Amino acid sequence: MSRTYWAAGAAVLLALLFAAAATVSAASGGGADAAPRTPALHSPDAGFARDMAVHHQQAVEMSFVVRDRTQDEAVRSLAYDIANTQANQRGMLLGWLDLWGLPKTVAGEPPMSWMGTGDGHAGHGAHTAAPGALMPGMATKEEITRLGTVSGREAEVLYLQLMTDHHKGGVAMAEGCARQCVTPAERALAQGMAEAQQSELTLMADMLAKRGAAPRG
Structure with missing residues (x-):
């Protein structure tokens, strides 16, 4: 395995450790560093938990699809790691919403609207959602359908690009x-997610290059 793969694996493990610590902290009230109050319905803490749970669910879905469309062990291993990690993190996020007594969906709430509150960094680092996609970065139904119809190298490249x-x-x-969440454990989990996914971005760029392809856009 390449050094990049091991780096990504270490970052994923770190994110899971953050997630485990976050659950203990949330369940126990977080100790001296806990947030002073339960997050409000439209707070960044609650909005992130709701939106990232949806975002993660699609990643899990795509990862299971590609495992049936290729026999390439590197892609299958990456897909397994992503599905396992993001399913666990999704459980953490939904568990927090339960602990806070908040709903998992809010009618009429635009995706990622919470990023426009707090410190004024609305949309920082994000890009516009593609037509037909729920949130920036998310695949469309047509793209997921296509992933389920191609195989071999074509499936590998499409999965890595998506x-x-x-x-x-x-x-x-x-x-x-x-930047914006006030719950320390959730901030720590979010930072772990960002670091792990940055490492996987490097890994996927390398995997695409080995297949004579490149990221889209």
Whole structure:
């Protein structure tokens, strides 16, 4: 395995450790460093938890799809790591919403609207959602359908390109929470997410280059 792959794996492990610590902290009230109050319905803390749970769910879905479309062990291993990590993190985020007594969906709330509150960094590092995509970086239904119809190198390249876009959107959101969220454990988890996904972006660029391809846009 390449050094880049090991770096990405270490970053993913770090993110999971943050997630485990976050759950303990949230369940126990967080000790001396805990947030002074439960996050409000439209706070960055709650908005990030809701939006990133949706964002992660699509990454898990795409990762399971590509594992059935290729026999390439490097891509299958990456897909497994992404699916496992993001499914666990998604559980953490939804668990926080339960602990805070907040809904997992809010009717009429635009995706990522929480990034326009707090410190004035609205949209920092993010890009515009593609037509038909729910949030920046997310794939469209047509792209996911296509992923399920191609195979071999074509499936590998498409998955790596879609997941590269997905990670870029995820990193922008995670960095937004790291700046704006007030719950220390959630900020730590968001920072771990951003670092892990940055490492995976480097890995995926290398994997695309080995297949004679490159990230989109």
